[in-house]
Amino acid sequence: MLFRNKCKTCDYWTVFELKIKDDKALKICTHCQHQEEIDWNSNAETLISDGEKDVRALQGHFPALARLKNRGDHIRL
Numbered sequence: 792m793l794f795r796n797k798c799k800t801c802d803y804w805t806v807f808e809l810k811i812k813d814d815k816a817l818k819i820c821t822h823c824q825h826q827e828e829i830d831w832n833s834n835a836e837t838l839i840s841d842g843e844k845d846v847r848a849l850q851g852h853f854p855a856l857a858r859l860k861n862r863g864d865h866i867r868l
């Protein structure tokens with residue numbers, strides 16, 4: 792599953808890949824390949840869907856965010 796957020800490692804807004812395995816999930820920045828293992832629970836799901844909502848809200852001011860669609864896409868605002 793892909794979702795958009797800001798990567799704390801490369802500091803770009805980018806596309807993340809989420810690989811869920813049982814109660815853990817691997818969050819991978821498709822730009823710098825930084826990986827982070829997180830506990831996969833309803834909190835994490837909320838965090839990710841809230842992040843997507845932020846991106847959608849920001850798109851009004853920064854239309855470039857709408858270009859984040861595929862693995863490796865990244866922009867700095």
Ligand SMILES: [Zn+2]
Nearest residue numbers: 798801820823
């Ligand atoms: Zn990154």
